[in-house]
Structure formats: structure tokens, C-alpha cells
Amino acid sequence: MPQFEASAAIDFHSEVYRDAYSRINAIVIEGEQKAHENYVRLADLLPDNKDQLVSLAKMENRHKKGFEACGRNLQVTPDLEFARQFFSQLHQNFQTAAAEGKIVTCLLIQALIIECFAIAAYNIYIPVADDFARKITEGVVKDEYSHLNFGEAWLKANFEASKAELEAANRQNLPIVWQMLNQVEADARILGMEKEALVEDFMIQYGEALSNIGFSNRDVMRLSAMGLAAA
Ligand code: PL3
Ligand code: FE2
Ligand code: FE2
Numbered sequence: 036m037p038q039f040e041a042s043a044a045i046d047f048h049s050e051v052y053r054d055a056y057s058r059i060n061a062i063v064i065e066g067e068q069k070a071h072e073n074y075v076r077l078a079d080l081l082p083d084n085k086d087q088l089v090s091l092a093k094m095e096n097r098h099k100k101g102f103e104a105c106g107r108n109l110q111v112t113p114d115l116e117f118a119r120q121f122f123s124q125l126h127q128n129f130q131t132a133a134a135e136g137k138i139v140t141c142l143l144i145q146a147l148i149i150e151c152f153a154i155a156a157y158n159i160y161i162p163v164a165d166d167f168a169r170k171i172t173e174g175v176v177k178d179e180y181s182h183l184n185f186g187e188a189w190l191k192a193n194f195e196a197s198k199a200e201l202e203a204a205n206r207q208n209l210p211i212v213w214q215m216l217n218q219v220e221a222d223a224r225i226l227g228m229e230k231e232a233l234v235e236d237f238m239i240q241y242g243e244a245l246s247n248i249g250f251s252n253r254d255v256m257r258l259s260a261m262g263l264a265a266a
Contacts, residue, residue, distance in 0.1 A: 045227050047109060047165045055225035057114045060106040062219065064099055065118035066153065069126055070182075071095035073145040076133050080141065084189070091185060094178045101175060105168040121218060124211050125149065132204070139190065139200040144208055146186025147244050152212060154179050155236035156228070163227030183240070187247045194249040201248075202258070210262030212237070217266060234263075 046052055074092035078085045106113050125144055132140035157176040161169055190197050213234075220230040242259045250258065 045163060051225060053109055053111050055222035056106070056109055056111045058117050058222050059219065059226060060102060060111055061113035061115050061118035062121055063102045063153075063156075064106070064113050065115060065122055066149065067095050067099035067102060069122055070145060070149060070153075071099065073129055073141070073149075074182075076129075077138070077141060077145070080133065080136065080138050081189075084185075087185065091182055094182070098175045098178065101171040105165075105171055108167045109165065121215060125208060125215075128208055128211075137200065137204075139193075139197040140204040140207075142186045142190060143201055143204040146182055147190075147241065148208055148212060150179050150183040150186065151237055151240040151244060152215075154183065154240050155233055156223075158236055159228045159232050160226065183244060187244050190248045205258050205261055209258075210265065213263055213266030 071092050074088050074095060078088035078092065081088060103113075125148070129141055129144045132144070154176060157172050157179065161172050161176070164172055190201065216230060216233060216237075223230065223233065238259050242255045245255045245258055246252070
């Protein structure tokens with residue numbers, strides 16, 4: 036069967052689509068909520084960048100509202116308990132780092148890893164989304180680049196002093212992302228999103244970010260594939 040026929044066949048109102056959507060929609064709602072809280076926390080930790088971080092935090096609130104509307108539009112109830120579990124490890128690691136004043140680790144988790152994960156997921160979702168969700172997601176993804184850019188710019192300006200902590204935080208947190216992708220793989224496929232495409236897009240975004248911060252090509256390759264073979 037030609038590819039275009041298969042991809043035109045998504046039934047947004049089917050039971051199976053709405054069931055998968057109840058988890059994916061919850062993940063993005065919870066992800067935006069946690070992102071909001073994390074930028075508020077970062078605004079406390081980085082008083083010099085407070086205004087900018089508060090405005091980034093506000094954007095995450097708008098994103099959350101947008102995705103809540105996407106679920107309502109399909110008459111889906113998001114499975115928020117599933118989503119809390121989904122983010123629990125990254126969330127715990129962010130909280131621990133924040134309590135220890137480890138700003139570099141906090142920025143790596145939120146502004147690099149989570150934002151790159153979101154950008155990859157949203158870019159891949161846009162072509163297979165329903166019309167309502169596509170418009171919302173197109174608006175959201177533009178904002179996510181400004182969150183990623185904040186993290187890149189700060190870490191670039193503090194590169195030498197941050198390098199060792201970035202290495203350690205990457206080693207601790209990137210393998211968690213591959214596990215999260217495995218958990219969402221089956222539901223994402225029902226929405227028309229392939230895991231391989233998500234991994235590829237994530238590695239491109241994350242690799243570019245590491246390179247912009249100042250890592251060599253060799254380091255970028257090593258860091259961005261950390262734990263992938265074991266996943
Ligand atoms: C930060 O601004 C946003 C954090 C959200 C993280 C989202 C991760 C998404 C992974 C699930 C893949 C499916 C995406 C579908 C888009 C509706
Ligand atoms: Fe967001
Ligand atoms: Fe964001």
C-alpha cells in the first residue's frame with residue numbers, strides 16, 4: 036500500500052487513538068507544568084536572570100493550557116497519574132540538584148534535555164496532529180526554542196566552570212530519557228509518531244545544543260549517545 040494512504044488513515048476519534056492520547060496528552064500537560072515550576076525555581080537560583088526566567092515560566096503555563104484544550108477537543112481525559120510517574124525520576128533529580136544549588140545540573144535537565152525532548156516530540160507530532168492540536172503545537176514549539184536558547188547561552192558563558200558538572204549530569208540523566216521514550220513508544224506510534232524519528236530528532240537538537248555551548252564534535256557524539264546502546 037502506498038505510504039500516503041496509510042498515513043492519511045489516522046482516526047482521531049477512535050477508541051484506540053483516544054486511549055493513547057489520554058497518556059501522551061497527560062505527559063505534555065505534566066511536562067509543561069513541571070517546566071513552569073522548574074523555571075520559577077531557576078529564577079530564584081539565578082537572581083541576575085530573574086525577569087527572563089519568570090517570563091519563560093509564564094510561557095510554560097500557556098503551553099499547558101493549550102495542550103489541555105487539545106485533550107478536551109478530542110474528549111479525552113488525561114491520565115495525569117501516569118504522567119507524574121513518567122517524569123518522576125527527572126523531577127527528583129532536578130529537585131535534588133536545586134536543593135544543592137547545582138544550577139548547571141538544573142539547566143541541563145530542564146533547558147537542554149527536557150526542551151530538546153519537547154522540540155523533537157512536537158516537531159514530529161505536528162504533521163500527524165488533528166487540525167486543532169497542530170495549530171496549538173506550532174505556536175508552542177516556537178517558544179521552546181527560546182527556552183533551549185536560554186540554557187545554551189548561560190552554559191556557553193560559563194562553559195569552562197560548568198564542563199565537569201555537565202558531563203556528570205548528562206551521564207546521570209540522559210539514560211532516563213531513553214527509558215522514557217521506551218515507555219511512550221507504543222502510544223506514540225498510535226498517534227503516527229515513530230520512536231526512531233523521535234530519537235533521531237532528539238539527538239540532532241541535543242547535539243546542536245552541546246556544540247553551541249562549546250563541546251567538541253567528539254564530545255558531542257559521546258555525550259549525546261550516552262546510555263542509548265543499553266536502552
Ligand atoms: C517544556 O517546555 C515541555 C516539556 C514537555 C515534554 C514533552 C515530552 C513528550 C514526549 C512524548 C512524545 C509525544 C508528543 C506528542 C505531542 C502532543
Ligand atoms: Fe513548553
Ligand atoms: Fe519549554
